Amino acid sequence: MNVVVKGKQASRSEAPILVIAPHSTFLDGGIIYATGFPSIIVRRESGTNPYIGKLINFTQPVYVWRDDPDSRQNTIKEIISRATSDLDWPQILIFPEGTCTNRSCLITFKPGAFYPGVPIQPVCIRYPNKLDTVTWTWEGPSALKLLWLTLTQPYSYCEIEFLPVYVPNEEEKRDPKLFANNVRAVMAKTLGVPVSDYTYGDCKLMARAKGMNLPNSTSLVEVQKLRHRLHLHQANVEENLLNSNISCTNCSRISFVEFCKLLNLSPNDHATQHLFRLYDKSCTGVIDFREYLLGVLALSNSRTTLDAV
Known part of the structure; x- marks a missing residue:
């Protein structure tokens, strides 16, 4: 060379x-x-x-x-x-x-x-x-x-x-x-x-998501950053939802309003809107909430969460 x-x-x-x-x-x-x-x-x-x-x-x-x-x-x-x-x-x-x-x-x-x-x-x-x-x-x-x-x-x-x-x-x-x-x-x-x-940590996160064949793996870094901005990681909101049985009529198709209600988020927050759009790729106004939970919980460091999924 x-x-x-x-x-x-x-x-x-x-x-x-x-x-x-x-x-x-x-x-x-x-x-x-x-x-x-x-x-x-x-x-x-x-x-x-x-x-x-x-x-x-x-x-x-x-x-x-x-x-x-x-x-x-x-x-x-x-x-x-x-x-x-x-x-x-x-x-x-x-x-x-x-x-x-x-x-x-x-x-x-x-x-x-x-x-x-x-x-x-x-x-x-x-x-x-x-x-x-x-x-x-x-x-x-x-x-x-x-x-x-x-x-x-x-x-x-x-x-x-x-x-x-x-x-x-x-x-x-x-x-x-x-x-x-x-x-x-x-x-x-x-x-x-x-x-x-x-960051290097983001690259590791994407590699881990891909290795687990998670849907939407390339967006999970952005998802995690938005979760931190919305303080979802501190309250373990998604894990608590899973442990208390999710109360949604059809978790495969939930609207933005339902999404905000389930995660206790303000619909007026731009970070909340961005988080929803990451999963609403077809701009239909509905997302598969199970896909969101799978990605978030599978990458959690909690062994109990992984077992629950």
């Missing part, structure tokens, strides 16, 4: 952290070599991999322990410790999106890289090929197939662009999410793509 590097990588003293986006393929791992083997954030299992484990350990990574409930906080503490240390640690390289996307936008950046409040160097990755054989997302070809397709191409290109170091102001130092959003905006402008409020 022909790699073109634009701009200049900052030193650790100038920018202790490198943030890379968009993250779209396993081939992005090549940037570890291009940036001089900085420390990476990686799952502990990867360090024991017989093929790449030794290479990962060479970078002095920050390991994430999946089974440890305190892992997230410990990871953030370690990032802060290294980024602000006077010791000769390598730079820390982070893919702030936390998952692979198709590069059509930049999804929400996780705030982990931005907690230290230190200068950060944004790094953009592009694959300006006529045929896209590299994009590896949760819904698409396997890594092996993509690797084979890439190897069959006469030429493949990758562009790595180092942007100017982003120095946070005092407000951004106090608010990692603001810092993350502002850095994302700079990178999106450079890439010429929009930003999206979707």
